[in-house]
Amino acid sequence: MEGTQMHTHxxxxxxxxxSYNGALTRAAKTSLEHLGGTVTTSDLYxxxxxxxxxxxxxxxxxxxxxxxxxxxxxxxxKTQTMPKDLVTEIGDLERADLVILQFxxxxxxxxxxxxGWMDRVFVSGGIYTSRMRYGTGYFKGKRAILSVTTGAPRAxxxxxxxxxxxxxxxxxxxxxxxxxxxxxxxxxxxxxxxxHGYSYEEQSSLEARLRENxxxxxxxxxxxxxxxxxRFPDWPDWNEDGSAIR
Amino acid sequence: MEGTQMHTHxxxxxxxxxSYNGALTRAAKTSLEHLGGTVTTSDLYxxxxxxxxxxxxxxxxxxxxxxxxxxxxxxxxKTQTMPKDLVTEIGDLERADLVILQFxxxxxxxxxxxxGWMDRVFVSGGIYTSRMRYGTGYFKGKRAILSVTTGAPRAxxxxxxxxxxxxxxxxxxxxxxxxxxxxxxxxxxxxxxxxHGYSYEEQSSLEARLRENxxxxxxxxxxxxxxxxxRFPDWPDWNEDGSAIR
Numbered sequence: 001m002e003g004t005q006m007h008t009h010x011x012x013x014x015x016x017x018x019s020y021n022g023a024l025t026r027a028a029k030t031s032l033e034h035l036g037g038t039v040t041t042s043d044l045y046x047x048x049x050x051x052x053x054x055x056x057x058x059x060x061x062x063x064x065x066x067x068x069x070x071x072x073x074x075x076x077x078k079t080q081t082m083p084k085d086l087v088t089e090i091g092d093l094e095r096a097d098l099v100i101l102q103f104x105x106x107x108x109x110x111x112x113x114x115x116g117w118m119d120r121v122f123v124s125g126g127i128y129t130s131r132m133r134y135g136t137g138y139f140k141g142k143r144a145i146l147s148v149t150t151g152a153p154r155a156x157x158x159x160x161x162x163x164x165x166x167x168x169x170x171x172x173x174x175x176x177x178x179x180x181x182x183x184x185x186x187x188x189x190x191x192x193x194x195x196h197g198y199s200y201e202e203q204s205s206l207e208a209r210l211r212e213n214x215x216x217x218x219x220x221x222x223x224x225x226x227x228x229x230x231r232f233p234d235w236p237d238w239n240e241d242g243s244a245i246r
Numbered sequence: 247m248e249g250t251q252m253h254t255h256x257x258x259x260x261x262x263x264x265s266y267n268g269a270l271t272r273a274a275k276t277s278l279e280h281l282g283g284t285v286t287t288s289d290l291y292x293x294x295x296x297x298x299x300x301x302x303x304x305x306x307x308x309x310x311x312x313x314x315x316x317x318x319x320x321x322x323x324k325t326q327t328m329p330k331d332l333v334t335e336i337g338d339l340e341r342a343d344l345v346i347l348q349f350x351x352x353x354x355x356x357x358x359x360x361x362g363w364m365d366r367v368f369v370s371g372g373i374y375t376s377r378m379r380y381g382t383g384y385f386k387g388k389r390a391i392l393s394v395t396t397g398a399p400r401a402x403x404x405x406x407x408x409x410x411x412x413x414x415x416x417x418x419x420x421x422x423x424x425x426x427x428x429x430x431x432x433x434x435x436x437x438x439x440x441x442h443g444y445s446y447e448e449q450s451s452l453e454a455r456l457r458e459n460x461x462x463x464x465x466x467x468x469x470x471x472x473x474x475x476x477r478f479p480d481w482p483d484w485n486e487d488g489s490a491i492r
Contacts, residue, residue, distance in 0.1 A: 015300045016313040051297060051358035054261045067262040070397075107425075108418035109355065112297035112362025118353045134408075151316075156488025160479050162380075163488055168417050172354035175410060179353075233406050242402025242409055 006037040009096035013103035013114045015045045020193045023214055024147055025102050031218035042092055044113045049085060051116020057083045074125030082123070089121045098143045098224070099182065101173070104193070105150040108169045118173070122180050135234040137181020143229065144182040146170055147217065149193040157191075175232060183229040188217055252283040255342035259349035259360045261291045266439045269460055270393055271348050277464035288338055290359045295331060297362020303329045320371030328369070335367045344389045344470070345428065347419070350439070351396040354415045364419070368426050381480040383427020389475065390428040392416055393463065395439040403437075421478060429475040434463055 010028060014021035029039045050057075055067040062075035076082045082090075093099060103110050122128060127138045148170070156163035166189060174184045190213050192206070239245055256274060260267035275285045296303070301313040308321035322328045328336075339345060349356050368374060373384045394416070402409035412435060420430045436459050438452070485491055 015315065018312055019314075045298075045300065051362070052291075053352075053357065054291065066264055068265075069261065106299075107361070107364045107368065107422045109361065111299065112358045112365050115353070115355065115361045116297070116358025119358050122353065152488065155485075158490060160483060160490035161488055162479070162484050164417075164421055168414055171410075171414050172418065176353045233408070237406060238408050239401075242398065242407055244404060244406035 006032070006035070006097050007095055008032050008037055008039045008098045008100060009092045010039065010041045010100045010102055011114070011117065012041050012043045013045065013101070013111055017046075019104075020190065020210060021102055021104055021149055023210075024149070024190065024217055025100075027214040027218045028100060028102070028147070028221055031221045035222055040092060040095070042089060044117060047085070049089075049113060049117060051113045051119065053116065053119045057120070070124040073123045077123050077126035082126075083120070086121055086123065089117070090123070090127070093121075093139060093142075096142060098145070099177075100145055100147055102147045103149075105148050105169065108164050110173055114173075118176055122176065127180050132181075133179055134181070134232075137179065139181035142182055143185055143224070144177045145185040145224075146173060146187040147190070148187055149190045151194040152191065154191040157189075174230060178230075178232045184232070185224060185227050185229055188220060190217070252278070252281070252343050253341055254278050254283055254285045254344045254346060255338045256285065256287045256346045256348055257360070257363065258287050258289045259291065259347070259357055263292075265350075266436065266456060267348055267350055267395055269456075270395070270436065270463060271346075273460040273464045274346060274348070274393070274467055277467045281468055286338060286341070288335060290363060293331070295335075295359060295363060297359045297365065299362065299365045303366070316370040319369045323369050323372035328372075329366070332367055332369065335363065336369070336373070339367075339385060339388075342388060344391070345423075346391055346393055348393045349395075351394050351415065354410055356419055360419075364422055368422065373426055378427075379425055380427070380478075383425065385427040388428055389431055389470070390423045391431040391470075392419060392433040393436070394433055395436045397440040398437065400435075400437040403435075420476060424476075424478045430478070431470060431473050431475055434466060436463070 008028070010025055012021070012025045016022070025041065029041070032039050053069050055061070055072075058072045058076055058081070060076070060079060060081040062071055101110075101114065103114050109115065132138060150157075150163070152163045155161075157166055159165045166187065170187055174187075177184050190210070193210065233244065237245055254274070256271055258267070258271045262268070271287065275287070278285050299315050301307070304318045304322055304327070306322070306325060306327040308317055347356075347360065349360050355361065378384060396403075396409070398409045401407075403412055405411045412433065416433055420433075423430050436456070439456065479490065483491055
């Protein structure tokens, strides 16, 4: 699935196109196309994606008097009355061999627009059912990777450190990708992404470091075949009631 | 701060007023008022809160050609040109002794509308600065507690279990509350909250269990003085660069 065979879809999340997140997405696209692959992008801010799961997304309600999100999701999938923006987003994922989620860390997690992309796109009864999950998930065979920016320096992260531990902070997103069947590769973290309040000398060294980081990301994307996915619990690890087998 | 002195603010998050989340919010309000306290509610779905941090919230831009969220937040706070919905939300928190976040667990975290409430309400330069954080945070002296519903049964949760570990899943929200100075009390989790696909007998026992759970929540709110807050790392635990002191 490398080179010419590989199709990558980038879910791009930042309100400012000229941000460093924008540069990371462009670097990924250039690198992957250079390797002979194809790349599409879903720019959630650009398309005005609505991250709020709510009644008005459903034209044909199974329960018009009471809004139960999962019931409406299942009904919309079954009757092919899915919200149009979700049909687009799901099609993008279906065509991809690799999915990159590019976003800044805001309040120890993804921006709301990306959280709500999961709330809405991972449709009950369509993208998952009680048996079609985890190792038997809808997107089985596809890989996903998070590329995350943060303003604080590397030293501030880790268990007990001020900024928190990335393994914990990214767990909800990564486990959700695992839930719908993706093999999740270790994340790429860009530290110290900020441009304000620095002297000229500091600013220059910051820019040099961030430019170097773009090259690291591009290079890393050319070697994904060598990378083992993260290990998450799966069906063989659980009892029937979902508890962990000790 | 108990009884007549205590003012509680509930941030209520569910798209359906007749949901079990709605019942939990009403049970909390009744219980706290019965104890002599006062209660206000911010219904994020009801008020149409926009969880997406974006340029259009800022009428008076410090950088009109490039949208840097934190720079605009600091500028808006300093020039008192804050978005009106945030002035309301922040005022509600300032007046509260106790803040309850009531929400369903969606994709191993809060719904997007609550994630974005944090993205927008916790304003850089106003609600926090590099020194006004954690133990020296803006909301120091106030308490916060999460009340969370989930469809899966209790057995499915815990380290390595199918549904995930609540300590990990709630860490991003709870640590963010700690970041802005709240003492965070252990969460109240309502398991097995669902009403579809059951036989009459199962449905009856489900309803009895959920009714009983409302009483447990009401009772728990009357005994918060006895509860120790969760312990999170704080200034004395870190080196100057934010790394944990070993």
